[in-house]
Amino acid sequence: MQSVTQPKDLGQYLKSRRAQLDPLALGFHTARRRTPGLRREEVAHLACISATWYTWLEQGRGGTPSAEVLERICQALRLSEREREHVFHLGLGRAPGVHYNPTGTVSERLQKVLDHMPLSPAMIRNATWDVVAWNKAATVVLADYPSLPPQQRNILRRMFLEPHVRAMQTDWHGLTRFLVAAFRADATRAGASAEIRPLIEELSAASPEFARLWQSNDIEEMAEGTKILLHGHVGRLSLEYSSFSVEGQPDLTMVVYNPSSEEDAQKISSLL
DSSP states (O other): OOOSSOHHHHHHHHHHHHTTSOTGGGTOOOTTOSSSSOOHHHHHHHHTSOHHHHHHHHTTOSOOOOHHHHHHHHHHTTOOHHHHHHHHHHHHSSOOOOOOOOOOOOOHHHHHHHHTOTTSOEEEEOTTOBEEEEOHHHHHHTOOGGGSOGGGGBHHHHHHHOHHHHHTBSSHHHHHHHHHHHHHHHHHHTTOTTTTHHHHHHHHHHOHHHHHHHHTTOOOOOOEEEEEEEETTTEEEEEEEEEEEOTTOTTOEEEEEEESSHHHHHHHHHHO
16 A cells, blocks of 8 residues: 655655754754755764665655664754644654653643633643643632642542532532543543553542442543532532643643523622
8 A cells, every 4th residue: 555655755754854953053063064954964963873874765765663662763953742743643643652741731821721611610631630721700609729739620639629619519429430431531632551550549549439430441532521510609500511631732732611501601700
């Protein structure tokens, strides 16, 4: 079966990325250079591969590189995550293996997306399910995130270790079964299996319910659904949620909770 991409496509792309690098910043002399960027032998040196073979690769006659070699070339060329993915599609016809790059903050523009939904609680969580951004509606409906230490903004930690959060759920047992299965899928997809291990050990030791659910190895997809809350000030709240991956930041997920009815919207408005 013929590949969708041709070897020359990969070579041309690598050449264009090489031309954008600053030799001096990478420790190479800049004297007597006819073209901008690194030389081919310099990229090969950084990637620990043969200069001859790398030259052939750029010329479209180096054969199919291994994933390990492509990874080293991506690192040598200082490629972004999006550029790295593009290189793997050109070279191997598939996405690279995932590796977890945690995100601690979100951009101002992404925060504005949250803030422009005044009656829809919305938040962004990372692959370890720490909430890293939220809007005003989320603070009055879900949790007062600004007042919480970062460690206490973890969704699973709150759900299993805080009695008042458990009391807000109409079906805590069904909800937690679903959340643990969705959490496992999220962390695996983001390549964060090692990063979640301390949290898993902590929750398993503190909560027999969590330990049992984690050992079940169930997998779920948290795309959309309805969440019912028993709010301490306005009573029963029905929220329809949808989750979205953040483009360019695969460890981040935005979850938006829309009021199910006009009555629910009015309750949120009264809280604000």
